Amino acid sequence: MEHAHHAHAMRSWTDLPLLKTKAGGESRERVIVVPQNIVADAVDAYSNKLADENGRRRLPLDMAGAKLDKPASGGFHWLAAREEQGDEVRVASAVYYFGERGAENPTDMFITQKHELEIVPQPYPREHSRYRANEDWKFLVRFQGHPVVGQMVALETQNGTKSVWVSDAQGVVTVHLPDDFNAETDGKEIGGSRGMGMRGSDFVLAARRADGGKTYLTAFNAAYGKNAFDQRSIVMGLGFTLLGMLGAVPLLRQRRKKNDMPEQPEQTEQKEEA
Structure with a gap:
């Protein structure tokens, strides 16, 4: 078990505790959950169907990570890993979504208390959506x-x-996700069913609190992507500009033709001689 602990205390782009998910091989019925920056021996998985026998599962960790199998109803899962050493408690949390039309409303899953200190999305992006940059x-x-x-x-x-x-x-804390993508970061693809193959990156939120002689650190991580609506607005704006320019072409041509017409000689009336 000691080897598993060391394997899942691996470091990443941040010092804060994280939960990373990846596909469990060729099957879409399983996902591997890998804790980072936290020493844990299991991952707790809460489904959006808490009353079910698999409403809460404790997933043991091995060298590859914790294996989360897709339940029949699919849906949302709250994932959490916990570490306690002395008077310090560290928690990493994330959400994974198994695409399934029969999934139940995840509200109860989110409002259920799971640890002392928690950061809970209000709300979490629903099906076929995700966190987007340049939004609150x-x-x-x-x-x-x-x-x-x-x-x-x-x-x-x-x-x-x-x-x-x-x-x-x-x-409630209102967080503005930055549009901090560039030519180098644009190349990363969001993994898992939540990313839907779109370009993006990861973020983590963390809070620390001391109470009753203990220090609590909790973190929530997720993926976010470029805001397609911003790009769409730019494209639409350019489109309307081009349409306006194209619409003005006939008027300009008519005006040019009018200006290019030769002047008609002034006609004078000639009086008939008596």
């Missing part, structure tokens, strides 16, 4: 199930952006 996204910060006011939340992106946000009177 809301997250609830709660401790022991209650909203935390004035909690500092750190944002880090794989593209190098770092910023800090503060929760409001309802414990």
